[in-house]
Amino acid sequence: MSSAVIEVADLVKVYPGGTRAVDGISFRIEPGELFGFLGPNGAGKTTTIRILATLTSATSGHARLAGFDVGTHAADVRRRLGLAMQTPTLDTFATGRENIEFIGRMHRVPGAELKKRTDELLELMGLTEVAKKLAGAYSGGMKRRLDLACALVHGPQVLILDEPTEGLDPQSRTALWEELERISRQGTTMLLTTHYMEEADRLCNRIAIIDNGRIVVEGTPADLKAGIGADTVTLQLEAPGPEDLARQQTDVRRLLEGFVPLEGLTPESFGVSLAVRDAGRAIPDLLRRLDGNGVRVVGLSLGQPSLDDVFLKFTGRHIRTEAANEPISLGWY
């Protein structure tokens, strides 16, 4: 018996029609971790989550949650699981309180404790004042928070969240991040999916980048970004015409010859962009080499590798360009 809260080995899901939505995924989530699946729409994140939540069966492979096999011990898995899906799923004709209490009853939370727990969750999610209003009348952010409260009502050991901030405005997103961080600090193990790099970067202590049904790389956000190497330094050059710009770009290339941290130079319409290792330290020296040599630097910016760069490195594509190609889902397949 291992200590992992979630343990997935060689998971495969082939839908009728032949689509391999999940194509051999393996990972482990230890107690208290906040683990993120980062990947474009259609990568297989939701299917993996549906298998873990006992909503879809796997074609082959194993998935265990809290030590219970999701296929053979579904009821044990469900008792320990809190689930919030991509869009908030609420009974829109029930009030906020009724929504939480109903899910609590399905989980057999005893009466007195349910009342106390519901009060706490309403308070925690800032919904106490609208507790008696129908959930259908809630704003997007309020629906998210109510959905999360429903997922937490039975004090689950594992919280699984599919795209928890999809469709939220920036303020609501930040507020929800803080909420999720707080829940995580209290010891709940969490698995979330996202296609927002910032979200994975900020929230997760470990992420797996998933593409075409496979995990392409896994690690802490810091390690993954460090693996990319160079930072990007862009120099904006002041030039009266294209010939002058071209001359300055050639000058920059000549002046930086033999500059050890430099790994690459690309001419741009605004100047040049440079790939520089450990750019924070290298910049003063870099600017000294360019100074007083007819190169007129009027702007400088420093970009550190993002998870998008990590995604690009491992898949050859940007994460967001895939979003538009998502097929319409007509059912459960």
Place this chain on the structure above:
Amino acid sequence: MLAAFFYETWHQGVRCTRRFFRVPANWISIIFFPLIQLFVFSQLFKDIIQLPGFKASGGGSYLAYLAPGQIGFTAFFAVAWSGTAILIEYRNGYMDKLRATPIYRVSILAGELAPLFLETAIMAGAILALSVVLGAPIKTGIGGVLVLLALSGLFGMAWAGTSFVPALLTKSEQATGTLSLLFFPIAFMSTAFVPQSLMPGWLQSVNAWNPITFLIEAIRPLMVSGYNWSAIGKAVIAIAVLGVILQSATLWAFRRLAA
């Protein structure tokens, strides 16, 4: 195990009942449609009562004849679109949320069906009250009213299968609505408007198998004459047979969708 099933069905039933009655439009259409029917047809066919063969089954006025028919109609319409609610929750993911909780999946379906007894009985009761206000008799008093409401409620639960099966199979609200129109002639062919003896031969044969006719023929005596236990017995059997057939099909379609 059975206790768990009843616990889950009860709470799911309460939730579904609440969901239904919190939509004001549900009240408006379900009450006003039969009301308009009751009012307009009792005027339009006022003199039809003069036809030979009518006196025996009617209570002396066409309103008295029509009112039980409209109660049967109401039981029919109360559940005509009942399958769409479960479909909405299937589509918006709420059913998945329930499926991820440690409950019997069949409790989800049972909780949708059980409140239909109450919904149908309440609506039948509303039409009954209005008929009495307009002058229809209710010979058997409170006991007859209870039998009438129970029969209507049971019929509603059983008949709901005609909406649930298309809903669960097509997964489309539009298709469910369109297909429900196919069942309307069954209601109009019943003895709601005209007694069987005045119908052409082939319609009489059809009505020998029409469950709505069995319902109406059981509740009409309750209003215009007295208990007709033979008719009530036939109605109970008809509803039971209908219920077993339609609900088995519903359960099959539900498992196919949500197992």
